[in-house]
Amino acid sequence: MRLTPQQLDRHRRHILLKEVGGPGVQKLRAASVSIIGAGALGGPCAMYLAAAGVGAIEIWDDDTVERSNLQRQVQFTDADVGHSKSERLAARLRAADPDLTITAIPCRFAPGETPTGAILIDASDNFETRFALNRLAHASRRPLVSGAASGWTGQVSVFASGIRPGAPCYQCWVPEVPPTAEACDEVGVAGPVTGLTGSAMALEALKLITGAGEPLIGRLLLIDGLSGAARTLNLKQDQQCPVCKV
Numbered sequence: 001m002r003l004t005p006q007q008l009d010r011h012r013r014h015i016l017l018k019e020v021g022g023p024g025v026q027k028l029r030a031a032s033v034s035i036i037g038a039g040a041l042g043g044p045c046a047m048y049l050a051a052a053g054v055g056a057i058e059i060w061d062d063d064t065v066e067r068s069n070l071q072r073q074v075q076f077t078d079a080d081v082g083h084s085k086s087e088r089l090a091a092r093l094r095a096a097d098p099d100l101t102i103t104a105i106p107c108r109f110a111p112g113e114t115p116t117g118a119i120l121i122d123a124s125d126n127f128e129t130r131f132a133l134n135r136l137a138h139a140s141r142r143p144l145v146s147g148a149a150s151g152w153t154g155q156v157s158v159f160a161s162g163i164r165p166g167a168p169c170y171q172c173w174v175p176e177v178p179p180t181a182e183a184c185d186e187v188g189v190a191g192p193v194t195g196l197t198g199s200a201m202a203l204e205a206l207k208l209i210t211g212a213g214e215p216l217i218g219r220l221l222l223i224d225g226l227s228g229a230a231r232t233l234n235l236k237q238d239q240q241c242p243v244c245k246v
């Protein structure tokens with residue numbers, strides 16, 4: 001896929017990176033991702049991937065924009081309140097780059113659904129969706145970029161159990177719904193922490209697509225907004241995992 005003069009201009013700052021370059025931008029334009037969740041993580045993640053020229057982006061979300069979302073879901077404006085999140089985010093991405101193929105799917109992801117992206121991105125806010133997406137990613141041998149944010153902390157990892165032998169899946173890390181699981185409308189979340197987390201998810205997808213650097217496979221990035229610190233933990237495959245060890 002040759003880049004047009006406009007695309008060379010648009011992506012110049014990525015082309016200047018030796019780990020991306022022209023071939024990396026061509027890979028980005030040929031890539032496809034499915035983002036599950038068009039909220040506080042999916043918004044920044046999708047906007048950075050569209051800006052990077054990811055050719056096909058699918059956005060799944062059955063919610064509508066509420067005024068209380070605007071504190072962190074900066075992809076939306078006051079005029080979007082009451083409208084479909086997936087459709088409004090898709091319109092935002094099309095406006096960023098009309099060459100991209102952007103598909104809004106205003107449905108809730110559930111087992112049996114078939115996202116088409118070669119990379120799955122979990123920007124959802126509930127464990128039912130996270131477990132179902134993890135099973136799909138493992139069974140269909142696709143990488144899963146996973147993120148979560150709550151309070152002042154964010155976490156990001158890449159699960160590649162169906163692709164890389166010995167790599168853990170999401171359920172190796174979180175075997176069951178934690179007893180302390182609370183939705184962010186019950187505990188609150190610092191808006192910029194969701195931006196950091198969603199941007200880190202876009203960065204992991206960009207690395208997977210271009211081959212730059214080391215994706216967070218088998219590692220969890222923890223961002224602590226209050227202390228201003230970030231660290232990574234190693235994750236291990238669970239030898240009893242019902243998803244990736246059967």
Ligand SMILES: [Zn+2]
Nearest residue numbers: 169172241244
């Ligand atoms: Zn597993």
